[in-house]
Amino acid sequence: MTSGIAAKDVSWSVRKQRLLSSVCLEAVPGRLVGLLGPNGSGKTTCLRLLAGLRKPETGSVSFDGVDVHSMPRRAVARRLAVVEQDLSAHTDLTVRQVVEIGRTPFRGRFDALTPRDQEIIDGALRKVDLLDLQHRHWHSLSGGEQQRAQLARALAQEPREILLDEPTNHLDIRHQLELLELLRSIDATCVIALHDLNLAARYCDQLVVLDRGSVAAAGAPEQILTPELISRVYGVEAGLDREPVTGCVRITFHGSAAR
Numbered sequence: 001m002t003s004g005i006a007a008k009d010v011s012w013s014v015r016k017q018r019l020l021s022s023v024c025l026e027a028v029p030g031r032l033v034g035l036l037g038p039n040g041s042g043k044t045t046c047l048r049l050l051a052g053l054r055k056p057e058t059g060s061v062s063f064d065g066v067d068v069h070s071m072p073r074r075a076v077a078r079r080l081a082v083v084e085q086d087l088s089a090h091t092d093l094t095v096r097q098v099v100e101i102g103r104t105p106f107r108g109r110f111d112a113l114t115p116r117d118q119e120i121i122d123g124a125l126r127k128v129d130l131l132d133l134q135h136r137h138w139h140s141l142s143g144g145e146q147q148r149a150q151l152a153r154a155l156a157q158e159p160r161e162i163l164l165d166e167p168t169n170h171l172d173i174r175h176q177l178e179l180l181e182l183l184r185s186i187d188a189t190c191v192i193a194l195h196d197l198n199l200a201a202r203y204c205d206q207l208v209v210l211d212r213g214s215v216a217a218a219g220a221p222e223q224i225l226t227p228e229l230i231s232r233v234y235g236v237e238a239g240l241d242r243e244p245v246t247g248c249v250r251i252t253f254h255g256s257a258a259r
Contacts, residue, residue, distance in 0.1 A: 004028040004189040005161055009059035010049055019045050020213045022059070027189045027206075029160070032180075034204035035193040038234055041210040043193040044085070047163045050191060051082050063161060077105035081154035083164040095141070095149050096134040099124055102156030124155040127182060129175075143170030151179065155186075164192040168199065201225055201249040209233060222249050231257040
C-alpha cells in the first residue's frame with residue numbers, strides 16, 4: 001500500500017481546455033514536496049484535485065492507497081488540511097476563532113471545545129507566533145498575519161496531509177523561513193506550491209515542476225533544477241551554484257530568454 005498522497009495520470013479540463021494532463025505525483029510522510037511552475041501552469045488546480053475538491057477526468061488521487069473520492073468527506077477533513085491563497089474569508093472573526101475552525105471535524109455540531117482542543121489551538125497559535133494577537137479581528141491583520149492565521153488553523157487540525165498554495169506570499173523573509181522550517185519539522189505529508197525557486201531548492205525534499213499543465217520535471221532539487229529547465233519553463237536565463245553555508249542549489253537570474 002502506498003503511504004501518503006499519490007496522484008496517478010491525473011487530467012482536468014474546463015470548457016474543453018486542458019488544464020492538467022496526465023500528472024503523476026507522490027508525497028510521503030515527513031517529506032516536503034514542492035509544486036513549481038509559472039502562473040497558469042496548473043499548480044492551484046493540481047492542489048484542488050489532490051484535496052479531493054474536484055474529481056479528475058482521468059486518473060486517481062489516493063491517501064494511503066485509498067481513493068480520496070471513496071472516503072467520507074468528514075474522514076478526509078479529519079486528516080487533510082488545505083491552506084489556499086484566498087485570504088478574504090473570516091472577516092468578522094478573531095484570530096483565535098479562525099484557528100478554532102481547525103477543530104470542527106473532531107466535534108459535533110453543537111459541541112463546545114474541549115480542554116484538549118484549547119491546548120491544541122494554543123499550540124498552533126504559538127507555532128506561528130500569533131498567540132499575542134489571538135483576540136485581534138481578521139480585518140485588522142496584515143496579509144502576512146492572515147496567512148499565518150490560516151496556517152495555524154491548518155495545524156490545529158493535526159493533519160496527516162497538508163496542502164499549501166503559495167503560503168509564503170505576503171510573508172516577510174523571517175516568517176517565510178520559519179514557515180518552511182516548521183513544515184519540515186512536522187510529521188505529515190506536505191505538498192506546497194511555491195514561486196521562489198531558491199526557497200524550494202533549500203527546503204523541499206522533492207520537486208514537481210509543471211509547465212502548461214504537464215509535468216516538466218520531477219525529482220530532487222539538485223537533480224532537476226538546471227539552467228535548461230528554468231529557461232524552458234520560466235523563460236529566463238539562470239546560473240546555478242551552491243549556497244556556501246547550506247550547500248543547497250542557488251539560482252541567480254540573468255534576464256529573459258527567447259522562448
